[in-house]
Amino acid sequence: MRKRPDLYTNYKSESAIFSTVTQKIWFFVLISLSIFFPLYLSNYWILLVTTSLLIAIASWGLNIVSGMAGQINLAHGVFVGIGAYTSAVIGGVATSSVIGFELDMIIWLPISGIVAALVGIIISPVSARLKGLNLGLVTLAIVFIGSHFFSNFKSITGGAGLGRKAAKLKFLGVDLDSGLTFGNIILEKNLIIYYFSLFLCVLLGIGAKNLTRTKIGRAFSAIRDRDIAAEALGINLFKYKMYAFALSSFYAGISGSLLFIISGGIEPGTFSLLYSITFIAIVIIGGVGTVLGPLYGAFFFTMLPGIIQNVLHLVGAADSGFFLNPGEIERIVFGFFIIFFLVVEPRGIWGIWFRLRNYFKAWPFSY
Amino acid sequence: MTIFLQATFEGLSLGSVYSLVAIGLVLVYKATDVLSFAHPALVVVGAGIISALAVDRGVPFWLAFIIGIVATGLIGLIVERAFLRPMVGEPVFSVAILTIGIDILLRTVLNNWIGLNPRYLGDPFPSFGNFGSFQITGVTFKYLELAALFTAIVIISLLTVFFKKSKYGVAMMATSHDQEAALAQGINVGRIFGLVWLIAGILGGFAGFFITGGFNTLTQASFISALRALPAVVIGGLDSIPGAVVGSLIIGLTQGYVAYYQINLENIIGFSLGSGFSLIAPYLIMFFILLIKPDGLFGREEVERV
Numbered sequence: 001m002r003k004r005p006d007l008y009t010n011y012k013s014e015s016a017i018f019s020t021v022t023q024k025i026w027f028f029v030l031i032s033l034s035i036f037f038p039l040y041l042s043n044y045w046i047l048l049v050t051t052s053l054l055i056a057i058a059s060w061g062l063n064i065v066s067g068m069a070g071q072i073n074l075a076h077g078v079f080v081g082i083g084a085y086t087s088a089v090i091g092g093v094a095t096s097s098v099i100g101f102e103l104d105m106i107i108w109l110p111i112s113g114i115v116a117a118l119v120g121i122i123i124s125p126v127s128a129r130l131k132g133l134n135l136g137l138v139t140l141a142i143v144f145i146g147s148h149f150f151s152n153f154k155s156i157t158g159g160a161g162l163g164r165k166a167a168k169l170k171f172l173g174v175d176l177d178s179g180l181t182f183g184n185i186i187l188e189k190n191l192i193i194y195y196f197s198l199f200l201c202v203l204l205g206i207g208a209k210n211l212t213r214t215k216i217g218r219a220f221s222a223i224r225d226r227d228i229a230a231e232a233l234g235i236n237l238f239k240y241k242m243y244a245f246a247l248s249s250f251y252a253g254i255s256g257s258l259l260f261i262i263s264g265g266i267e268p269g270t271f272s273l274l275y276s277i278t279f280i281a282i283v284i285i286g287g288v289g290t291v292l293g294p295l296y297g298a299f300f301f302t303m304l305p306g307i308i309q310n311v312l313h314l315v316g317a318a319d320s321g322f323f324l325n326p327g328e329i330e331r332i333v334f335g336f337f338i339i340f341f342l343v344v345e346p347r348g349i350w351g352i353w354f355r356l357r358n359y360f361k362a363w364p365f366s367y
Numbered sequence: 368m369t370i371f372l373q374a375t376f377e378g379l380s381l382g383s384v385y386s387l388v389a390i391g392l393v394l395v396y397k398a399t400d401v402l403s404f405a406h407p408a409l410v411v412v413g414a415g416i417i418s419a420l421a422v423d424r425g426v427p428f429w430l431a432f433i434i435g436i437v438a439t440g441l442i443g444l445i446v447e448r449a450f451l452r453p454m455v456g457e458p459v460f461s462v463a464i465l466t467i468g469i470d471i472l473l474r475t476v477l478n479n480w481i482g483l484n485p486r487y488l489g490d491p492f493p494s495f496g497n498f499g500s501f502q503i504t505g506v507t508f509k510y511l512e513l514a515a516l517f518t519a520i521v522i523i524s525l526l527t528v529f530f531k532k533s534k535y536g537v538a539m540m541a542t543s544h545d546q547e548a549a550l551a552q553g554i555n556v557g558r559i560f561g562l563v564w565l566i567a568g569i570l571g572g573f574a575g576f577f578i579t580g581g582f583n584t585l586t587q588a589s590f591i592s593a594l595r596a597l598p599a600v601v602i603g604g605l606d607s608i609p610g611a612v613v614g615s616l617i618i619g620l621t622q623g624y625v626a627y628y629q630i631n632l633e634n635i636i637g638f639s640l641g642s643g644f645s646l647i648a649p650y651l652i653m654f655f656i657l658l659i660k661p662d663g664l665f666g667r668e669e670v671e672r673v
Contacts, residue, residue, distance in 0.1 A: 134662075137598070137657075141598065141650035152642065277471075280464060281468075332475050335468045335469070
């Protein structure tokens, strides 16, 4: 009985966040590892892992609206941008060209999520009116309108090509930009951002998992599978699509507010069409509609440049005159993986993991 | 009045270029139910091939032009056979995202070749008249824009005849109405899919030349212009060829008028719309038209059954 991964004997065990004890143990092992391990990691790896965690948060957001509720959203990067600029305005330093209020992180972190969610709510009536490809094209319009807004509202964004500084890291009145000292342990700024990201990632990750077993989550799945049938069952499409967009944008906003503190500055050109497509690719490569998928996808995406560099060094092509530079190879690999996963394994990396696990669980039988 | 005529002419010319891309998109959508985000990439790849042959290799321009356009059509054919044929019957959304993957592949290679400096296409249009343009009562006409308008009219009329009279054109129409019924009538639907992509690629090749020809030049950002055919298609309705043409003209004219009248408009409404507003005006128009008519102006309303 216990060896059958997909066999559930009651509803409670099927909808549990951790369906087995092993998962629970692994979860806590992983959490404690991620708390203590970074103390021994180099700055480079800490930055990479932090970025992965934050991108995973944004990808969960896209997964809620596209993977769970089935609404195409090509403009997810714009919501990340809205979060980033909200945090920069509320928590950033004012200069002669941009506004900033230097407020506490405890204020700007939730507000950047809420502002992004509000914009999502404003856009959601469109999704109630349109469906399928037309909705995708309207969100494409939002990408361009968003980019226009970002590059022209100079007092908020600093303008195209210049950008502005990201928010200051000040938590409960303590200035964290120069690090923190506990006795003889020194926490550097990067490490502090890492712990914030880890905390948010665990919190929002469990939130995303929990969403799948609530009334809202079930309504999302019903809308994704057949919207007309869902409506006939008494699900208010307008309301639940609004929830989907609001939640998705909230995740994006939270992620965006922290994501640009790592690099220190935000440039409006970042939030281009390619940036939004990146999130779609991450969700597809990781696994659409799953909770762990976007996490895998985010780590894969952030680690990809490093992997490519290493492979190039191994085959000795790093310095020889190969006609594509590493950045371009990265994009090609990325485009290739989008195609590969859509054609071969629509459930993404999560699907591969799922099949491997089930294969070995039932081994030597085929099921 | 001069400004108005100038804006109208430029808008119509832009619209006719967009209509070439848009018709390709609509043909592909009607026949295969695929909304191709890879089409803008095809358009610029066509221009890239022309430029590589005519400027870098010194091939006579008209030969390079023909080779470039045929090659674009063939790339379309290859894309269909290699990537989209295995996806027949998959959800439209997945296939649309797949074409984004193709778009990334094509454009990364192309952008690597383009580099940072703009590329000329080596066409003779800039050398005609006064730097490729002439004036009638204060209105500047560019030869390239006139050529675009003329070519679009010729191609659209040829396509109309093709769909009405030729065997393959009728077969295409049949396929777009009902694939299974078409199969039962002995139409090779697979071949029709390929043919549609070939035609769409060829149209894209023409559009690519007119978007980047003359002093417009081919840069890494040229594909954004081709991407503006997407709102055109949506305004007209995804499954309507006349709609694609009307939508393209609406988009082209909007862009033309906004470019010339933005300052007047800003004076009326009292705040600045920002530089480059004419480039996003088409998307705003699409936004509002879709809210009023979700299937576009000419699109067939989809009847859904549970």
